[in-house]
Amino acid sequence: MLNQFVGYSQSVDFRLTTEQKARHPNAPNPWNIASLIILISSLLLWSISLNQIDLRQMDDIGLISVLPVSVLLALALVNLSFCLAISQQPLNLPLVLLHIAALIFMLYGITALTQEVPRFGIGWKLAGIIDYIMQTGTVDGRIDAFFNWPTVFILMAFVTEISGQHSALSFMSWAPVFFNVLYLAPLWMIYRSATSDKRLMMLGLWFFYLANWIGQDYLSPQAFAYFFFLVVLAITLTWLRGKAWQPEVLFAGVRRRTPWFDRTYERVERLLKGKERRVAPSTPPQRAASIIIVVLIFIAMVSGHQLTPFATLAALAALVFFNRCTVLTLPLLLALLTATWVLYVAMPFLSGHIDYVAGPVGSIGTNLDANLTDRFSGSPGHIFINYTRTWMSLAVWILALVGGLRRFRNGYRDWGLVLAAITPFPLLLLQSYGGELLLRIYLYSVPFMVFFGAALFFPTLSLGKRWYSTAGLFIVSLMLIAGFLFTRYGNERMTYFTANEVAAVRFVYKTAEPGSQLIAATGTLPWRFQDYQTYGYTVINRLARTSDISGVAGVMSDPRYPVSYLILTRSEQAAGELFIGWPPGTWQQFEDALRRSDKFVRIYANEDAEVYILAKVCPLLKEKEPACNAAQP
Numbered sequence: 001m002l003n004q005f006v007g008y009s010q011s012v013d014f015r016l017t018t019e020q021k022a023r024h025p026n027a028p029n030p031w032n033i034a035s036l037i038i039l040i041s042s043l044l045l046w047s048i049s050l051n052q053i054d055l056r057q058m059d060d061i062g063l064i065s066v067l068p069v070s071v072l073l074a075l076a077l078v079n080l081s082f083c084l085a086i087s088q089q090p091l092n093l094p095l096v097l098l099h100i101a102a103l104i105f106m107l108y109g110i111t112a113l114t115q116e117v118p119r120f121g122i123g124w125k126l127a128g129i130i131d132y133i134m135q136t137g138t139v140d141g142r143i144d145a146f147f148n149w150p151t152v153f154i155l156m157a158f159v160t161e162i163s164g165q166h167s168a169l170s171f172m173s174w175a176p177v178f179f180n181v182l183y184l185a186p187l188w189m190i191y192r193s194a195t196s197d198k199r200l201m202m203l204g205l206w207f208f209y210l211a212n213w214i215g216q217d218y219l220s221p222q223a224f225a226y227f228f229f230l231v232v233l234a235i236t237l238t239w240l241r242g243k244a245w246q247p248e249v250l251f252a253g254v255r256r257r258t259p260w261f262d263r264t265y266e267r268v269e270r271l272l273k274g275k276e277r278r279v280a281p282s283t284p285p286q287r288a289a290s291i292i293i294v295v296l297i298f299i300a301m302v303s304g305h306q307l308t309p310f311a312t313l314a315a316l317a318a319l320v321f322f323n324r325c326t327v328l329t330l331p332l333l334l335a336l337l338t339a340t341w342v343l344y345v346a347m348p349f350l351s352g353h354i355d356y357v358a359g360p361v362g363s364i365g366t367n368l369d370a371n372l373t374d375r376f377s378g379s380p381g382h383i384f385i386n387y388t389r390t391w392m393s394l395a396v397w398i399l400a401l402v403g404g405l406r407r408f409r410n411g412y413r414d415w416g417l418v419l420a421a422i423t424p425f426p427l428l429l430l431q432s433y434g435g436e437l438l439l440r441i442y443l444y445s446v447p448f449m450v451f452f453g454a455a456l457f458f459p460t461l462s463l464g465k466r467w468y469s470t471a472g473l474f475i476v477s478l479m480l481i482a483g484f485l486f487t488r489y490g491n492e493r494m495t496y497f498t499a500n501e502v503a504a505v506r507f508v509y510k511t512a513e514p515g516s517q518l519i520a521a522t523g524t525l526p527w528r529f530q531d532y533q534t535y536g537y538t539v540i541n542r543l544a545r546t547s548d549i550s551g552v553a554g555v556m557s558d559p560r561y562p563v564s565y566l567i568l569t570r571s572e573q574a575a576g577e578l579f580i581g582w583p584p585g586t587w588q589q590f591e592d593a594l595r596r597s598d599k600f601v602r603i604y605a606n607e608d609a610e611v612y613i614l615a616k617v618c619p620l621l622k623e624k625e626p627a628c629n630a631a632q633p
Helices: 002-006 018-023 030-052 069-086 093-108 110-114 121-136 151-162 175-182 184-192 198-211 221-239 248-257 259-272 284-302 308-321 329-345 347-352 354-358 364-371 380-409 415-422 425-429 437-455 467-488 499-511 541-545 549-556 570-580 586-596 615-624 626-630
Strands: 517-520 536-539 564-569 600-605 609-614
Touching: 030 069, 030 093, 030 110, 069 093, 069 198, 069 467, 093 110, 093 175, 093 198, 093 467, 110 175, 121 151, 151 221, 175 184, 175 221, 184 198, 184 221, 184 437, 198 437, 198 467, 221 284, 221 308, 221 415, 221 437, 284 308, 284 329, 308 329, 308 415, 308 425, 308 437, 329 347, 380 437, 380 467, 380 570, 415 437, 425 437, 499 564, 499 570, 499 600, 499 609, 517 549, 541 549, 541 570, 541 586, 549 564, 549 586, 549 609, 564 570, 564 586, 570 586, 586 600, 600 615, 609 615
Parallel strands: 517 536, 517 564
Antiparallel strands: 564 609, 600 609
């Protein structure tokens, strides 16, 4: 069957012959028709298979453990369909774009269609910050570090209000699909600045969505800042770019005085010079408009996210130094804006966390340990996922290296994209970023890495597409799809929530009086999404792991809070076992110890959650809250 699609020999390709085109100039390409039929079939198969997914049966390798074979087959079919479509000459651009849209929907929308409520505990917390801004109309940097970079939260509060929604949670589930569609335009501009080959551009987009497993596209400042990052580089490489770097002015004197250096210089110059895509020079109005847009984006970026301005600054500085950007003041302006914001506006955060910010600077060994060694902990399944993520990242980088070398060998010199791909890596000298910096480095480099990975299959504009190349593309893409399912959704057992868990937390918010303390075993649960400044939040991971009931009672007796509520949920158990590495049975022992103790009373329970208070405060609550009347010892 496969041979019907990929050909019988090296001489076969997926194009109409010249004679066929001459006889039937308007005849549709039969391979495009076959591709469209396969695409529609794969979408139907994928859609009807979603109701077979039982998330409660998920194990420690994540979502892939509960995906039916039909879902995997559907993804393989859409991959086959794409490989057929992109192999045609001339390229049917709308058909290929339709495949990319289908891929985004299938890979990034699957959780929105299969999960009851939005995933990611941090997402619920960010929804609480948006809710705070909607309720008070202000930001307060003393409450939380996020308030020191509030632009995105203010924007989302505005969008939530004008859309008539009560909370950003209403559209949070579809944020990954929204953002990945949003990334299409700047990515296309970036690739178009390096090549006129639409096949290469489209394959770069395809690889981007297969390789972007990091999961920073939920409703977050990082997702918006990433879009800003792509737009700035797209504008710079398209309308603000300069000619290739010409170092002969710098080295002219040395070359005259040093013959051996002159010979070496000539060899290096011949090696580095080559074909680069010529973009029409921008007009003065285009240039002025581009600079204004970039400056406005800078302001939004600097005031909206902590890390992305530094990644953008590194890329722009390299582009300016090598004359790939002719506006020399752009890096200086971004550096000035960043420093001004951090030193003045974000001072409430900086003053209390100066060791956290300045301590890791220059400590590359410590930063690497935090991003590599320290992450390989937890359950065996979780450790396997972390290794898979490492190998997936290395595979993308190796694919980029091989494809880049092939393109280099064919005479192309895409120095703008090369610089943008490698400049995120020095960020390791600055920070560990809570053990997530390598993930962010991968995130910032992957748009450019995948372009060179795509060049492995389309190294030149004139090279035709043969069956063996299509077969290789199908295999590589299939491997990336499999890797994506493991790497992006490997933690899904603890990152997804049920409606029962949300119901338990809503019960607490309805019951607890302002100033109460809300306590969780691991902190991985849907909370903090309302009344952000009203309650105190505490995590008792160590006490829960050792079933230290006396210690738990001591925390709940904190005199600073009138009442303390202990919330236990399914996702917290998953986080303890998966991420922290609790031995089997730890959670059950903790629950049993709570139930046996006469120090606690359970005031709420459902299939996925329980809520406890101290028994000694229950008589007080019986007078004020009817919930305590239903307490179950």
